[in-house]
Every structure is written in structure tokens, then in C-alpha cells.
Amino acid sequence: MNRVLLRTGRWFNPPFLLSLAVLAGVWEIAGRSADILTLPPLSAVLAAFARLWTSGALTAPLLDSTLALLTGLAISLAAGSVIGIGMGLSRVVDVAVGPFVKAGLSAPMIAFVPVFMMIFGIGSQTRIATVIAFSVFVVATNAATAVRSTDPALLEMARSFGAGRWRILGEIRLPAGAPYFLAGLRLGVARGIKGLINGEVLIAIMGMGGLVKKYGTVFSMDQLYAVILLIVLYAALAVGGVTLLGRLFLTEYKK
Amino acid sequence: MTSNAPSRQAGAWGHRLAASLTETFWGRLALRMTALAVFLAAWQLAGDDSIALLFPTATRTFQAFIELMADGRLPLGLLITGQALVTGYAIIIGLGVPLGVLIARFPLADRAISPYFTFLVAVPIIAIVPVVQALLGLTFAARVTVIVLFGISYVVINSAIAVRRIKPDLIEMAASFGARRFTILSQVVLPAAVPGIMTGARLALGQALIGMVVAELTIVGAGVGSLIAELQGRFKVAAVLAVAMTIVLIGLCLLSLVEMLERRFNRWSLVK
Numbered sequence: 001m002n003r004v005l006l007r008t009g010r011w012f013n014p015p016f017l018l019s020l021a022v023l024a025g026v027w028e029i030a031g032r033s034a035d036i037l038t039l040p041p042l043s044a045v046l047a048a049f050a051r052l053w054t055s056g057a058l059t060a061p062l063l064d065s066t067l068a069l070l071t072g073l074a075i076s077l078a079a080g081s082v083i084g085i086g087m088g089l090s091r092v093v094d095v096a097v098g099p100f101v102k103a104g105l106s107a108p109m110i111a112f113v114p115v116f117m118m119i120f121g122i123g124s125q126t127r128i129a130t131v132i133a134f135s136v137f138v139v140a141t142n143a144a145t146a147v148r149s150t151d152p153a154l155l156e157m158a159r160s161f162g163a164g165r166w167r168i169l170g171e172i173r174l175p176a177g178a179p180y181f182l183a184g185l186r187l188g189v190a191r192g193i194k195g196l197i198n199g200e201v202l203i204a205i206m207g208m209g210g211l212v213k214k215y216g217t218v219f220s221m222d223q224l225y226a227v228i229l230l231i232v233l234y235a236a237l238a239v240g241g242v243t244l245l246g247r248l249f250l251t252e253y254k255k
Numbered sequence: 256m257t258s259n260a261p262s263r264q265a266g267a268w269g270h271r272l273a274a275s276l277t278e279t280f281w282g283r284l285a286l287r288m289t290a291l292a293v294f295l296a297a298w299q300l301a302g303d304d305s306i307a308l309l310f311p312t313a314t315r316t317f318q319a320f321i322e323l324m325a326d327g328r329l330p331l332g333l334l335i336t337g338q339a340l341v342t343g344y345a346i347i348i349g350l351g352v353p354l355g356v357l358i359a360r361f362p363l364a365d366r367a368i369s370p371y372f373t374f375l376v377a378v379p380i381i382a383i384v385p386v387v388q389a390l391l392g393l394t395f396a397a398r399v400t401v402i403v404l405f406g407i408s409y410v411v412i413n414s415a416i417a418v419r420r421i422k423p424d425l426i427e428m429a430a431s432f433g434a435r436r437f438t439i440l441s442q443v444v445l446p447a448a449v450p451g452i453m454t455g456a457r458l459a460l461g462q463a464l465i466g467m468v469v470a471e472l473t474i475v476g477a478g479v480g481s482l483i484a485e486l487q488g489r490f491k492v493a494a495v496l497a498v499a500m501t502i503v504l505i506g507l508c509l510l511s512l513v514e515m516l517e518r519r520f521n522r523w524s525l526v527k
Contacts, residue, residue, distance in 0.1 A: 013366045014366075015363055015366035015367040016366050016367055016370050018367070019367040019368065038386070038389040038390050091273065091277045092273050092276060092277060092286065094277075095276065095277045095283050095286050095287065096286045096287060096289065096290040097290060099287060100290070100291075100294075103507055106461045106507070106510050107464075107503045107506055107507050107510075108461070108464040108465045108467070108468050108502065108503060108506045109503070110465050110468045110469060110472075111468045111498075111499040111500075111502040111503050111506075112496075112499050112503075113472070114472065114483050114487055114495050114499065115492065115495050115496045115499050117487070118487060118490065118492045118495060119309075119310050119492065190377070193379060194379045194381075196379075197379035197381055197382055198379065198381045198469065201381045201382065201384070201473065202472055202473070209381070209382070212381075212382050212385055213385070215385075216385030216388070216389070217385075219389065221389065224385055224386070225386070227382075228382045228383060228386070231378070231379060231382045232374075232377075232378050232382070235377055235378055235379060236377060239377065
């Protein structure tokens with residue numbers, strides 16, 4: 001828990017809060033005095049957020065997006081783990097598939113979104129495909145590291161007691177690699193959310209990203225900023241939640 | 256027991272084959288080429304060319320690629336899009352490295368501004384694109400801004416970490432020999448931080464490439480974005496896929512170029 005506190009401590013420090021307050025003040029004053037369409041005062045944004053939240057306009061897209069995210073992540077987790085475990089167990093698989101996984105990890109996969117849109121249509125499948133494209137490679141990479149990271153002494157002991165390949169995998173390699181799997185999950189969630197929002201903004205009619213597009217095109221700026229605020233909070237909460245769950249799981253597990 | 260002998264022999268043979276495939280350069284190459292061939296064959300089988308709307312086969316995609324290259328639309332689009340990428344990436348490096356050094360050397364700056372960059376890493380930047388568009392319009396500047404927003408935080412954070420990791424002895428020694436602040440910065444701090452900065456530069460390039468595609472698709476410009484939009488409007492799936500794969504492959508080439516530079520600098524700093 002100490003590390004969590006330390007990390008939040010980085011955010012709750014006086015200079016940062018001061019600069020944030022100054023920024024908010026400048027925003028509010030500029031928004032009020034200049035009366036530019038693109039910069040509504042901060043108070044108007046917060047009011048719009050409260051209005052949208054209480055009216056329930058945000059609830060349906062939020063649930064809709066979350067469902068797509070979870071579907072995509074589940075597929076990524078399953079496929080990524082299979083690929084990664086294969087890479088970690090067999091040198092042949094690693095050599096054959098490894099470079100492609102590495103390429104997928106760093107390549108701008110977002111370029112495929114227009115293709116997904118044409119093949120799957122303007123529907124939920126497109127954003128699920130985007131979530132998978134964004135997250136599957138990082139899950140696979142971490143799964144491979146997880147399986148590889150086992151202490152050789154443990155492996156030798158298991159072998160000398162006559163444990164088979166699958167028993168070693170299930171009872172030694174996978175439990176020992178749990179931290180790496182969790183790291184992969186966390187990165188997968190972070191990247192998956194980016195993929196989700198990217199896909200939704202480009203599809204333009206679904207979920208939270210659809211709201212960005214909807215309010216952005218009619219220049220309803222206070223509502224647009226409110227939706228951005230929602231997305232930011234959503235991403236932060238999801239990644240923070242997975243991190244926290246992972247840590248709790250690991251401490252329980254070590255006991 | 257006798258039935259076990261042949262299988263054991265086959266096992267040994269398999270091990271030798273696996274070793275020759277993974278331990279030699281040509282073996283690895285052959286294995287990777289086989290994997291690529293399997294992938295292409297699967298793609299070819301999964302594709303369906305009967306209607307232009309369906310998922311295209313590898314050959315149809317390649318044909319579309321040749322056509323787009325031959326009539327010059329793809330090279331032209333890539334050239335125009337590339338200008339935004341080069342400009343944006345130059346700003347990312349030119350602005351990001353000094354900001355990172357600033358954050359690392361002045362605790363107050365660290366506390367006041369580094370949370371914003373942590374925030375930029377965590378947030379899906381595409382959500383902010385409508386704001387950029389409203390402020391700057393459908394312009395070159397808007398597309399460059401999106402690219403900078405996508406990439407800059409990675410350079411800032413990695414530069415700051417790299418500068419902070421420098422051994423204080425080095426700086427102390429330079430100071431005790433009477434070096435001025437600026438001399439210390441340019442002669443000691445920056446050279447020692449180069450490997451870390453290069454890591455940031457590589458990560459930022461990956462993000463800048465994503466930003467480039469996002470900017471092209473949302474703030475439609477004269478580059479690849481309008482080409483994709485036009486092909487999409489005419490339901491040319493194979494052509495859109497060809498454009499997407501070209502972007503991805505060029506991106507991978509650029510990334511491995513920067514990775515090579517990164518490795519070169521790494522070695523250089525070890526020698527120092």
C-alpha cells in the first residue's frame with residue numbers, strides 16, 4: 001500500500017495543485033471574458049458533466065463501451081496467452097512467431113481500423129477488433145516472459161520428481177509467472193481502452209467515443225469537454241483498478 | 256520397452272532438427288519464412304474475391320497495392336502525410352528533451368508539470384482531437400499538434416529519468432574542476448543521458464505514427480487520410496487494406512531504424 005500512497009503523493013503535491021489551480025483559473029477567466037466558442041469556462045464544463053451524468057445520457061454509452069472492452073480483452077487474453085505460452089515453452093515457436101509479435105507490438109495498428117470498419121461494418125465488432133489489435137500483442141509478450149521467467153532450479157526439481165510437461169506448466173511455470181501475467185493484463189487494459197476509444201471515435205456512432213464525435217461535430221463544446229473528462233476518468237479508474245487488484249492478488253498469493 | 260526405442264529416437268531427431276532451426280542464422284530465417292508463408296496462405300484461403308466488399312485475398316490486396324503505386328496516389332499521399340510526421344517528430348524531440356532535462360534538474364518543475372505528462376500517457380489522446388480541430392481547424396498545424404500530443408510525453412519522461420540516473424559523482428567532479436552550469440549540462444549531463452533519451456525517442460516514434468494515422472483519419476488532410484476516405488467511399492476493401500499495410504510496414508522500418516540508432520548509442524555510452 002505504501003507504494004500506492006507514494007504514487008498518489010506525486011499528484012497531491014502543492015506545486016502541482018497550485019499549477020492546476022492556476023490553469024483552472026486561467027481557463028475559467030479566459031472562457032468567461034473571451035467568449036470564444038471553442039473555450040467554454042471550466043464551470044460550464046463541470047455543469048455539463050453533472051447535467052449529462054444525472055440525465056443518464058452517459059450511462060448507456062458507458063455500459064455499452066465497457067461490454068465491448070471486456071469482450072475484446074477476454075479474446076485478447078485467451079489468444080495472447082496461448083501465443084505467449086507457446087513462445088515461452090518452445091524455442092521453435094518463439095523463433096517463428098516472435099518477430100511478428102514484436103512487430104505487432106510496436107506497429108501503428110490503428111491503420112487497420114478503416115479496414116475493420118469495411119469488413120465488420122459499423123458495429124460493435126469493429127471496436128472489439130480494434131481492442132484486440134491494440135492489446136493482444138502485449139499480453140502475448142508478457143505471457144512469454146512469464147513462462148520463461150521460472151527459476152531453473154524449480155524446473156529441475158519438478159523434472160527429477162518425474163513431473164510431465166503439462167504438470168510443470170500448470171503447477172510451476174504459470175504460478176511463478178503470475179506477476180508477469182498481471183503486468184500483461186494491466187498493459188493490455190491500458191492499451192485496450194485506447195483501442196476502444198480510438199475505434200469508437202472513428203466509427204463515430206457508438207459508446208463514449210461516439211459521444212466525442214457527436215458533440216464535437218455540432219460544436220457543443222461544454223458537453224464535448226465533459227465527455228473527454230468522463231473518458232479520462234474511465235481510463236484512469238480502469239488501469240488503477242487493475243493495478244490495485246493485481247497487487248492485492250499478489251499479496252494474498254504470497255501469503 | 257522395445258516400443259519406446261523408436262519414439263525416443265524420433266524425439267532425439269526432432270531435438271536436433273529444432274536446434275538446427277533455432278541456433279543457426281539460416282535455420283531461423285527458414286523458420287520465419289515458413290511462418291510468413293503459412294500466414295500468407297491462411298490469408299489467401301480466408302479471403303474471398305467474389306464480391307469487392309468481402310475480405311480480400313493476399314493477391315488481390317497486392318494487386319491493389321501495385322495499382323495505387325502505379326498511378327502515384329499512394330506515394331503522393333505518403334509524402335504529404337510524412338511531412339506532418341517529420342515536423343511533429345522534430346518538435347517532439349526539440350521540445351521534449353529540454354523539458355525532460357528541466358524536470359530532472361529542477362524539483363519544482365518536476366512537481367508542477369510532470370503530472371501533466373503522466374496524464375498524457377494514460378489518456379486516449381484521440382478524445383482530445385475534436386478540441387484541437389475546433390481550435391486549429393482542418394489544417395497542417397492541427398495534424399502536427401495531434402502528432403506532438405501523442406508522442407511528446409514519452410520523450411519528456413524518458414529524458415527526465417535518463418538525466419536523473421546520471422551518477423552525481425560525474426557532475427560533482429565537473430563542478431569541482433570549475434565547470435559552469437551550462438558546460439556541465441552540455442558536456443556531462445546530455446552525453447550520459449543519450450541512451451535513455453533514445454529509448455524515449457523510439458517509444459515516441461511509435462506513438463507519433465499512431466498520432467499520424469489518427470490525425471489523417473479524423474482531421475482529413477490531403478495525404479493518406481483523404482485517400483483512405485475516398486477508397487472507403489467506393490468500398491474498395493483491398494485498396495484500403497493495401498494502404499493500411501503500407502503504413503504499418505513503413506512505420507516498422509522507421510521504428511527499426513531508430514532502434515538501431517538506440518543500440519549504437521547504447522554501446523557508445525558503455526565505451527565512454
